Amino acid sequence: MDVFVSYTIYGLFFGAAYAIAASGLVLTYTTTRVFNLAHGATSMVAAFVFWQLHVDKGMPTWAAILLVLFVFAPLYGIVLERLVMRRVSDAPVGVMLVMTLGLFLFLIGIAQQIWPSNTSKYRYVTQFFGTKSFPVFGVQMYYHYLITIIAAAACAAGLYVMLNRTRIGTAMRAAVDNRELLQLFGANSNRVSILSWIIGSQMAAVAGILLVAKTGLDYYQLTFLVINAFAAAMLGRLRSLPFTYLGSILLGLAIGYSQYVHGSELLENGLQFALPTLMLFLILIFVPEVRLRVGQVKGVLAANVPSARRALTTGVVFFFLALFVTELLNPTNTLRFGEALVFGITMLSLVLLTGYGGYVSLSQLTFVGVGAAVVCKFNTSSPVAILVAVLITAGVGAAVALPVLRLTGLYLALATMAFGQLMDYLVFNASFMFGFGGKINAKRVSLFGYDFSDTTSYVALELAVFVLLGLGLLTIRRGAVGRLLIALRDSPAACATLGLNQRWFRVAVFSVSAGVAGLAGALMAGLQGYAAPGDYKEFQSLPLLLAAAVAGITTVSGAFAGGLLLMLLPVLAATSTALSGLEFLVLGGGAILLARDPNGLVNLFYRGMRAVVPRMPVPGWVTQRAASAPKPAEVDGEEDEDLDEIPEAQVAGHGVA
Amino acid sequence: MALLEAIGVTVRFGGITAVDDAFLSAEPGSITGLIGPNGAGKTTLFNVITGLQPPTKGRIRFKNHDVTRAPVDRRAKMGMGRTFQRLEAFGSLTVRENVQVARDVHAGARSWFGGRKDKRVGELIEIVGLDRYVNQRADSVPTGVARLLEVARALAIEPELLLLDEPSSGLDEAETESFGTLLQNLAREGCAILMVEHDMDLVMGVCELIHVLEFGKVIATGTPAQIRSNRAVQAAYLGFSDDSTTMQVPDDIAAAATAMLAAPNPTETTLSIPAVDGEG
Numbered sequence: 035m036d037v038f039v040s041y042t043i044y045g046l047f048f049g050a051a052y053a054i055a056a057s058g059l060v061l062t063y064t065t066t067r068v069f070n071l072a073h074g075a076t077s078m079v080a081a082f083v084f085w086q087l088h089v090d091k092g093m094p095t096w097a098a099i100l101l102v103l104f105v106f107a108p109l110y111g112i113v114l115e116r117l118v119m120r121r122v123s124d125a126p127v128g129v130m131l132v133m134t135l136g137l138f139l140f141l142i143g144i145a146q147q148i149w150p151s152n153t154s155k156y157r158y159v160t161q162f163f164g165t166k167s168f169p170v171f172g173v174q175m176y177y178h179y180l181i182t183i184i185a186a187a188a189c190a191a192g193l194y195v196m197l198n199r200t201r202i203g204t205a206m207r208a209a210v211d212n213r214e215l216l217q218l219f220g221a222n223s224n225r226v227s228i229l230s231w232i233i234g235s236q237m238a239a240v241a242g243i244l245l246v247a248k249t250g251l252d253y254y255q256l257t258f259l260v261i262n263a264f265a266a267a268m269l270g271r272l273r274s275l276p277f278t279y280l281g282s283i284l285l286g287l288a289i290g291y292s293q294y295v296h297g298s299e300l301l302e303n304g305l306q307f308a309l310p311t312l313m314l315f316l317i318l319i320f321v322p323e324v325r326l327r328v329g330q331v332k333g334v335l336a337a338n339v340p341s342a343r344r345a346l347t348t349g350v351v352f353f354f355l356a357l358f359v360t361e362l363l364n365p366t367n368t369l370r371f372g373e374a375l376v377f378g379i380t381m382l383s384l385v386l387l388t389g390y391g392g393y394v395s396l397s398q399l400t401f402v403g404v405g406a407a408v409v410c411k412f413n414t415s416s417p418v419a420i421l422v423a424v425l426i427t428a429g430v431g432a433a434v435a436l437p438v439l440r441l442t443g444l445y446l447a448l449a450t451m452a453f454g455q456l457m458d459y460l461v462f463n464a465s466f467m468f469g470f471g472g473k474i475n476a477k478r479v480s481l482f483g484y485d486f487s488d489t490t491s492y493v494a495l496e497l498a499v500f501v502l503l504g505l506g507l508l509t510i511r512r513g514a515v516g517r518l519l520i521a522l523r524d525s526p527a528a529c530a531t532l533g534l535n536q537r538w539f540r541v542a543v544f545s546v547s548a549g550v551a552g553l554a555g556a557l558m559a560g561l562q563g564y565a566a567p568g569d570y571k572e573f574q575s576l577p578l579l580l581a582a583a584v585a586g587i588t589t590v591s592g593a594f595a596g597g598l599l600l601m602l603l604p605v606l607a608a609t610s611t612a613l614s615g616l617e618f619l620v621l622g623g624g625a626i627l628l629a630r631d632p633n634g635l636v637n638l639f640y641r642g643m644r645a646v647v648p649r650m651p652v653p654g655w656v657t658q659r660a661a662s663a664p665k666p667a668e669v670d671g672e673e674d675e676d677l678d679e680i681p682e683a684q685v686a687g688h689g690v691a
Numbered sequence: 692m693a694l695l696e697a698i699g700v701t702v703r704f705g706g707i708t709a710v711d712d713a714f715l716s717a718e719p720g721s722i723t724g725l726i727g728p729n730g731a732g733k734t735t736l737f738n739v740i741t742g743l744q745p746p747t748k749g750r751i752r753f754k755n756h757d758v759t760r761a762p763v764d765r766r767a768k769m770g771m772g773r774t775f776q777r778l779e780a781f782g783s784l785t786v787r788e789n790v791q792v793a794r795d796v797h798a799g800a801r802s803w804f805g806g807r808k809d810k811r812v813g814e815l816i817e818i819v820g821l822d823r824y825v826n827q828r829a830d831s832v833p834t835g836v837a838r839l840l841e842v843a844r845a846l847a848i849e850p851e852l853l854l855l856d857e858p859s860s861g862l863d864e865a866e867t868e869s870f871g872t873l874l875q876n877l878a879r880e881g882c883a884i885l886m887v888e889h890d891m892d893l894v895m896g897v898c899e900l901i902h903v904l905e906f907g908k909v910i911a912t913g914t915p916a917q918i919r920s921n922r923a924v925q926a927a928y929l930g931f932s933d934d935s936t937t938m939q940v941p942d943d944i945a946a947a948a949t950a951m952l953a954a955p956n957p958t959e960t961t962l963s964i965p966a967v968d969g970e971g
Contacts, residue, residue: 517795521792532844
């Protein structure tokens with residue numbers, strides 16, 4: 035009985051803290067239509083600021099809390115709204131996700147810069163009132179837990195009063211229903227938006243301060259709080275605050291009672307982290323199908339692609355050019371180039387999924403990890419191992435997508451993130467995969483008796499795979515499937531009324547994309563000669579996606595550039611301690627700046643080239659949407675340096691979704 | 692037996708009844724009009740018929756099957772094609788590609804990897820008269836062209852029932868006339884056409900049967916001549932009201948019209964909700 039009560043109290047503590055975080059998320063999502071992936075990152079930064087004021091500078095607890103909640107959080111909310119969120123609110127889901135994900139990484143990068151981890155100083159924040167407690171039903175309850183529960187109740191009451199009893203609260207509720215209408219009635223929707231972000235940031239900060247004593251002060255634990263908050267909020271379909279509270283309490287209790295489970299170290303450690311994900315999937319299965327909406331904004335991405343002949347020519351030229359460059363590299367750099375190519379191949383899977391299809395996957399590297407693990411398990415040089423790895427990964431991808439794809443892109447993206455976490459905790463660390471913290475060896479593939487033991491020849495193989503996949507991708511894009519992908523993105527409702535079973539089509543696309551990522555994993559294992567779970571952490575999928583988005587997620591050349599970028603940034607960051615966190619700052623900042631243009635740096639490069647060579651045609655580049663003159667498909671006359679699909683139209687307001 | 696029957700369809704959005712116990716039908720080889728003022732529930736009814744909007748009450752029968760619960764794509768496969776009032780053309784694709792997508796979906800997944808040319812695509816574009824625009828992106832063509840494109844796209848799945856939501860808006864007089872001819876040709880080939888339309892000349896010219904919708908209710912059903920001579924309908928929708936007319940009005944329609952005109956406008960209550968001033 036005592037055990038039960040103490041687990042219940044423990045669970046209520048987490049539930050209360052999640053409720054605060056989740057209701058902030060719901061508030062900002064419903065009033066501004068921006069789902070902030072960086073909500074947990076806000077908690078993380080606030081916790082660091084609290085530590086700085088309270089522990090480092092020795093400020094009294096109450097003063098530090100007041101400063102964080104009423105000075106830092108509001109300022110942060112205002113800056114956030116003005117610089118980032120205002121630009122996202124009318125963007126497609128894909129752009130919104132990439133931008134807030136950019137913020138997510140950017141905040142981690144900032145935290146790493148301000149509070150670097152490589153000092154001898156160990157940072158921690160203790161509970162309020164330390165271990166002081168009082169008896170409840172025969173067990174001792176910490177004052178910290180009581181404070182958390184009271185804080186959650188106070189937040190609920192405060193939100194209720196604000197939303198129902200104040201004029202601005204009425205405007206906020208109206209914004210949930212119809213922002214445009216609200217503006218017509220003379221309400222200042224910017225003010226509503228700013229206030230939402232202030233309150234949302236404050237709630238994230240409260241949750242961060244309350245939780246930091248339990249999670250520890252690091253860059254990631256609190257940042258991934260967004261998954262827990264999301265899982266809890268899903269019970270209320272991301273709209274209802276009471277159900278969000280209920281979901282949070284249920285999740286907290288589940289975590290509390292999970293302590294009954296004793297078994298392997300993996301299970302005990304993993305279960306607590308896996309519970310939000312499990313809850314999320316459970317809810318998603320029961321959420322009714324999202325209705326197709328009509329009258330939505332149309333996609334305006336120009337979709338010109340090179341002709342088969344031109345793609346083939348540039349592909350062959352690119353292959354030999356890159357091969358020549360590879361021959362000049364020293365062994366270390368050859369290996370790095372090989373890694374960049376694996377990243378590039380992974381990004382090709384994102385070009386299909388995100389660039390063409392408009393869906394965002396936040397766990398693409400997890401699929402790469404599955405592919406790598408399967409190849410290692412076989413430990414053979416037969417190409418069959420690679421084939422099996424691709425098929426298994428594709429199957430896993432289909433299984434992940436199936437329950438989620440009938441919902442909107444936002445849910446899919448968040449579910450993939452949750453899936454990646456689940457794999458991190460329960461599968462990649464399990465003894466049947468890599469062994470706990472271990473690694474397993476892989477043999478390089480041998481084809482027709484040639485064993486590719488020399489790294490340069492293996493990189494040549496990767497190059498060939500990249501070029502073939504790129505050509506395949508462009509062939510798909512030119513054909514019926516490519517047209518359908520674009521059509522489905524432009525108008526799901528119209529596709530349905532033509533008779534397309536979207537669910538299966540999307541599952542198939544997601545599955546193929548996962549399969550390509552699995553192939554990348556198989557190649558990675560062969561390149562390195564081993565696979566280790568640390569290389570395929572869910573978290574690493576995020577820089578991968580951002581690098582692809584920054585380089586240009588709609589083109590094959592963008593995938594190649596993105597692979598190079600992702601490989602080069604850590605190499606650069608390692609050259610000096612001043613550059614630590616550089617990767618996250620560059621990718622996060624880049625995504626925030628560039629996400630509205632899914633064609634990324636590659637497109638900018640072409641435009642820059644045009645500034646230098648005014649006559650150089652920029653294929654497919656339309657300056658204005660209303661360029662109503664007939665524009666015949668240009669298929670020849672352009673020269674590119676590498677295998678390239680024509681950079682697509684750069685049109686304001688359109689993005690990857 | 693009618694090809695399509697809507698039986699007692701009711702759709703409520705919160706407190707608003709958008710469609711109220713509506714009955715209508717469409718026959719093969721005939722053009723049926725659905726008219727009524729803005730907000731009468733015409734498009735909502737279309738959405739119920741095609742499956743985009745589940746009804747609160749009532750049933751949809753199509754080809755002697757109850758399709759009330761069937762998903763949108765299955766109804767399309769059964770032979771329902773539609774266009775949209777608020778355009779749903781695939782903006783990033785060209786006119787030709789728009790029609791090609793519909794043909795691809797119609798032909799099924801196996802055809803996607805063949806790469807054969809589908810002659811029907813060109814034919815359809817020619818039928819609706821869009822040859823000039825084939826290679827233009829759908830988001831860069833005029834509204835009228837995009838509407839015709841949606842018609843061609845709907846025809847690409849060889850529908851037995853074609854639902855057109857205000858197809859002629861954006862067309863000039865001559866274009867509307869040839870569009871009317873196109874509809875009559877389609878009907879002659881056996882297609883059932885159900886059309887929401889505001890152009891009364893077109894409706895009266897081509898429709899054999901007209902349903903009049905007001906505040907979600909079907910308040911009149913009849914031939915163009917009957918509808919034209921219906922005083923309440925004249926007064927409410929056709930805009931050439933003449934109180935001195937002595938034309939006969941069936942009692943039930945007159946009663947319904949009177950009741951309808953006397954009823955307070957239900958939309959007023961919805962519009963007053965977010966009464967927020969500049970301080971908000």
